[in-house]
Every structure is written in structure tokens, then in C-alpha cells.
Amino acid sequence: MFHHIALGDVQIIAAVLFCLGLAVALTRRNVFLLLMGIELMLNAVNLSFVGFSRGLDAQASLVGQMTPIFIIAIAAAEACVGLAMVICIVRGRESLDSDAFADMKE
Amino acid sequence: MLHVLDAILGPAYFWLFASISMLCGLGLLLSRHPINGALYLIGVMLSLSGIYALLHSPFLAVLQVLVYAGAIMMLVVFVIMVLNQAKEHVIPLFDWFSLAGLILPVVLGGALVTTALQVKPTFTLNDPLGLIEAPIADQSALRVQFNAINAGDKATYQWEFGDRTSAGGRQNDHTYAAAGTYTAKLTIADSASKNGTASVTFQSVSVPRGEVAILAATMFNSHRNGPGYYLLFELIGVLLLAAVVGAVVLAKRNLDSPPPLKVTNEEGHH
Numbered sequence: 001m002f003h004h005i006a007l008g009d010v011q012i013i014a015a016v017l018f019c020l021g022l023a024v025a026l027t028r029r030n031v032f033l034l035l036m037g038i039e040l041m042l043n044a045v046n047l048s049f050v051g052f053s054r055g056l057d058a059q060a061s062l063v064g065q066m067t068p069i070f071i072i073a074i075a076a077a078e079a080c081v082g083l084a085m086v087i088c089i090v091r092g093r094e095s096l097d098s099d100a101f102a103d104m105k106e
Numbered sequence: 107m108l109h110v111l112d113a114i115l116g117p118a119y120f121w122l123f124a125s126i127s128m129l130c131g132l133g134l135l136l137s138r139h140p141i142n143g144a145l146y147l148i149g150v151m152l153s154l155s156g157i158y159a160l161l162h163s164p165f166l167a168v169l170q171v172l173v174y175a176g177a178i179m180m181l182v183v184f185v186i187m188v189l190n191q192a193k194e195h196v197i198p199l200f201d202w203f204s205l206a207g208l209i210l211p212v213v214l215g216g217a218l219v220t221t222a223l224q225v226k227p228t229f230t231l232n233d234p235l236g237l238i239e240a241p242i243a244d245q246s247a248l249r250v251q252f253n254a255i256n257a258g259d260k261a262t263y264q265w266e267f268g269d270r271t272s273a274g275g276r277q278n279d280h281t282y283a284a285a286g287t288y289t290a291k292l293t294i295a296d297s298a299s300k301n302g303t304a305s306v307t308f309q310s311v312s313v314p315r316g317e318v319a320i321l322a323a324t325m326f327n328s329h330r331n332g333p334g335y336y337l338l339f340e341l342i343g344v345l346l347l348a349a350v351v352g353a354v355v356l357a358k359r360n361l362d363s364p365p366p367l368k369v370t371n372e373e374g375h376h
Contacts, residue, residue, distance in 0.1 A: 010161070011222045013124045017150070019215030020131035024143075026207035027200055032140035032186055036147050039178065040131060043154055046166075054161050065163050072173050079178045083185045090189055096140075 010051030018044035029097050031090075035082050042075045120160050127153040138199065140186050141354055144179060145347065151175045152343045171343045183350055252278045254292055261296035 021044060024037030046068035053064020086096075093100045130149035137143035151174045158167035200208075254263050254276045266272045267280050268288030282288060 008222050009124075010157070012219050013128065013157075015215060015218035015222065016128055017131050019211040019218070020128070020135055022214065023208055023211040024135050026210065027204040028135075029198065029204065030140055032182065033134070033137070033143050036134060036140075036143055036182065039174075040134065040147060040150060043151060043174070046170075047154055047157065050158055050161055050163050050166060053163075065166055068166055069169060072169060076173060076178055079181055083181060087185060087189065096189065 010054070011048060014044045014048040014051060017041075017047065029099060031086050031096055031098050031101070034098055035079065035086075039075060039079070042071055046071055120157065123153040123156040123160070127157070136199070141183065144183050144186060145350065147182075148175050148179050148343075148347055148350070151179065152347070155343070175343050176346060180346075180350070183353075187353070250280055250282070250290075252280060252290060252292070254294060257294050257296050261294055264293045264295075266291045266293075 018041050021037045021040030021042075024040060025034055026037075028034060028037065049064050049067050049071075053061045089101055090096060127150045130146045130153070133146035134143045134150070137146060151170060155167045155170040155175070158164075158170060252265060252267075254265075256276070257263075262274065263276050264272065264274055265278050265280075267278075267282075267290045269282055271280070273280070280290075
């Protein structure tokens with residue numbers, strides 16, 4: 001069929017986006033890029049949920065679309081708390097490099 | 107005419123959004139400044155919203171634009187600018203230690219993609235009487251070809267495919283509507299009143315290999331496949347993006363701020 005796409009392709013895109021987000025979170029030192037990499041990973045998981053839910057029947061599909069709403073809400077809370085922490089720490093450290101925050105463990 | 111347009115535009119929109127999202131994700135990884143990364147991430151979120159709309163999840167598409175692209179990313183951009191990171195200086199991209207951190211995502215991504223490409227539906231043949239020949243499956247379309255043995259001229263064959271459909275005949279070509287686990291059952295009655303049943307379980311694996319209809323009508327048309335206002339929300343998102351870019355340009359041009367914060371890898375905070 002011409003106007004169809006395979007549902008596995010959605011999962012491949014979600015996997016690529018997740019790995020890009022993981023790469024950002026692991027390799028970049030800037031705290032903003034770190035937070036944005038985590039957001040990208042959460043988005044990829046949402047896409048995976050929606051892609052899987054499309055293959056189910058209507059009632060089960062709603063459950064698959066509901067889970068990303070919870071993830072979005074948690075991501076919003078995480079962004080608020082994370083950015084507030086970043087502002088508080090940066091006020092004292094004068095740096096946005098995540099290595100500068102390493103002495104929190106001491 | 108409209109159907110032909112739908113057939114061409116639907117997958118085109120899907121692959122357009124998919125490529126935009128992956129390119130913007132790559133841009134986030136390689137961005138030299140947090141504000142560039144934030145703009146790339148907004149691009150990812152808007153294109154994901156378009157994919158949700160094409161996958162018949164309209165509420166989630168709207169919520170994605172409103173909450174993610176609207177609220178969360180606006181907060182991130184706002185905090186970046188409050189912390190005076192909108193000035194003209196770049197942050198270090200990679201060093202050798204952080205390049206080692208790329209190994210895990212590359213390995214994980216390769217494993218995930220090859221797994222998604224290689225999955226096949228599996229069959230369990232529970233057939234003690236030997237009535238069913240091995241089914242042939244078309245992986246991409248959930249289509250299975252069932253064959254029964256030849257039980258003589260006067261035998262009748264009755265198939266139940268496990269999704270509340272049934273058919274007669276010795277050979278049957280059945281397409282399942284959705285991925286899942288089905289138990290197909292065959293009953294053969296021949297002239298000597300010998301009845302036999304056999305079942306075959308068609309089990310789709312974790313990644314659904316079915317296909318979904320992606321019609322461009324879901325994005326524009328208001329009466330065939332649901333409300334057609336997704337494109338309006340995408341436009342609002344683009345306007346938001348333009349507002350953010352404008353704010354950054356204005357801030358860079360007009361603000362006369364103190365020198366930016368240090369972002370180098372200097373030691374000495376212990």
C-alpha cells in the first residue's frame with residue numbers, strides 16, 4: 001500500500017531520538033544542554049508509546065495515549081525544579097559547567 | 107483526486123516531520139550555545155507534535171505544542187537569558203573524555219534499530235493430527251496464508267482465524283487487522299465422519315509490524331478523520347519560535363550587559 005507506513009518505522013525514529021538525547025546528556029558539560037538532553041529522551045519515549053498504541057485496538061490505544069500525558073506533566077515539574085536548582089547553584093558558582101557542581105558530593 | 111492527494115501527502119508529511127525531528131536532535135547534540143540547542147529542541151517537539159497528529163492522537167499533539175513547546179521550552183529559554191547566556195560566546199563542544207560517552211548511545215541505538223528491523227511474527231503450531239501445513243506470513247502486512255492438508259474430495263474445511271472471522275475452503279489468505287496473538291483453528295470433516303481440529307497460534311512480536319493509514323486529510327480536513335485544526339497549532343508553534351528568535355536577536359543587539367559568566371573547565375572550586 002502506498003499511503004501506509006510501517007509502525008516499526010515509528011519505533012526506529014523513537015530509538016534514534018532517544019539515543020541522540022542520551023548522547024547530549026552524557027557528553028555535553030553545559031547544564032542547560034544536560035537538561036534538554038533529558039527532555040529529548042522523554043519525548044522519544046512518548047513517541048514510542050504513541051507508536052505502540054496505534055497498533056492496538058481503540059480502547060487499549062487510549063491507555064497508550066494517556067501515559068505520555070503523565071510523562072509530559074512530570075517533565076514540566078522536572079524542568080521547573082531543575083531550572084530553579086540551576087539558578088540557585090549558578091548564583092554561588094558563577095559557572096554553568098556541570099563539573100563545577102561536582103563538589104556537592106563532598 | 108482528493109484520495110490520490112491524501113495517498114501522496116500522508117507519508118510525505120510523516121517522513122518530513124521525522125527527518126526534521128532527527129536533524130534537529132543532531133543539531134542539539136552539536137550546538138555551540140544553549141540558546142541554539144533550545145531552538146533545535148523546540149523544532150524536535152513541534153515535528154513530534156505533527157507525527158502525533160498523523161498517528162491519530164490529536165489531544166496529545168495539541169498538548170505537545172501547548173505544554174512542551176509552549177511552557178517548558180519557554181521557561182528554559184527564559185532562564186538561559188536570565189543567566190546571561192545569550193551573549194556571543196561559545197561553550198566547548200566535546201573533549202576526549204566526553205567523546206567516550208558517545209559509545210553507549212551509539213551501541214544502544216544500533217542495537218535498538220537492528221532489533222526493530224529484524225523482528226518477525228512467530229508461529230506456534232499445535233497440530234497433533236497433522237492437519238495444517240506451515241503457515242506463510244507476510245511480515246509487513248499481518249497477512250498469513252493458511253493451508254490445510256488434502257483430506258479427500260468430500261471433506262469440508264472450516265477455519266476460525268481467532269479474530270471472530272471464519273471461512274471455508276482448503277486454502278485461505280487472511281489479513282489480521284492489528285498486531286496481537288491469535289489462535290487460528292481448523293476443523294476438517296470428511297465423509298467417514300472423522301472430525302479433526304488443529305490450531306495455530308499467530309503471535310506478533312513486541313514491535314508491531316502492521317501498517318497504519320496515514321492520510322493527509324487528518325491534518326486539514328474537518329469532517330472525514332476528525333477536526334483539522336492541528337495545522338493551526340503548528341502555525342502557533344512556529345509563531346512562538348519566531349518570537350523566541352526575535353527576542354534573542356533583540357537581546358543580542360540592544361542589551362549592554364556585563365561580561366558573561368565563565369563556562370570553561372577551570373578547576374579551583376574545592
